[in-house]
Amino acid sequence: MGSNTQPFTLAILGAGIGGLALSIGLRKQNVACTIYEAAPKFDAVGAGIGLGPNALKAMELMDPTFAQMYDAIKVGNTSPERQHEQIEILGAEEGFGKLRGWEGGSVGHEKFERSSAHRKALLEVMESLVPKGTVKFGMRVVEIRQKDGKVEMRFEGGETVRVDALVGCDGIKGMTRKAVLEERYPEEVPAKYTNTYVYRGIVPMEKAREIMGVYAEDARWWMMEEKGWAMYPISQGREANIVAFIMDRKPWVGEQASREVSREEMLAEFVGYDKRLQRLLDVSWSYTSSFRIAHSFNSG
Secondary structure (H helix, E strand, C coil): CCCCCCCCEEEECCHHHHHHHHHHHHHHHCCCCCEECCCCCCCCCCCEEEHHHHHHHHHHHHCHHHHHHHHCCEEECHHHHHHCEEEEECCECCCCHHHHHCCCCEEEEECCCCCCEEEEHHHHHHHCCCCCEEEECCCCEEEEEEHHHHHHHHEECCCCCECCEECCCCCCCCHHHHHHHHCHHHHHCEEEEEEEEEEEEEEEEHHHHEEEEHHCCCCEEECCCCCCEEEEEEEHHHHEEEEEEEEEECHHHHHHHCCCCCHHHHHCCCCCHHHHHHHHHHCCCCCCEEEEECCCCCCC
């Protein structure tokens, strides 16, 4: 006798790093899925991303091909003595701390190997491992609910899709967050501002070396009271990624998104920094906005 059992249907909401990674892992285990993405196409933009041992091990477990393809685009610290160092820590003020007698420090482990890449390159690798047709673009969900043992998604335009399971990879402001939390914990639906925002930019490595010398080529963290500046190589060493963190004691006003600022406002944030770091602002790309950092839940 034939079976009337219907195939299990699984949907993923969001075609970013999380959604694509889940799809790659499921496919390797012969589990079919469909990804619904609000954007009209893949939009592999962004700056640098650093991956540690746990992420690299997860890649290998998801799909060895994924790990091999990442190996081809990654870059680590270039100095042999820093291969197992996560990041060197220095002062951000003039002289990087040496003028006050501090030589800095570092964080690392003998089994740690640093690796970084451009987010765009990582997403392109991941996209190549997802079969065509897996991602349905232009599908912006407006409602999610459970009904009769299924999960029902309603999209802009009125289309409805019913599946056995839905995994939300649609980010901290995504609809799945609301669907899971709103009934019991409505206060946790809005993302919480961590009172920290960042400026992000990318500098051609040639320019970074010209300005920073030996400080350009490995991962480093320059710190100052309530401020920090991280820089590390990406794009197989052709570019340096910069993320500058600013602690903010005030509540975030306006939309939960990046905010355009004037160049004068930005430069004022880095008064007192070593002139070499300030010069990087003149040759970096995309240093025109501040981006709020948010977290999911109240802690404590």
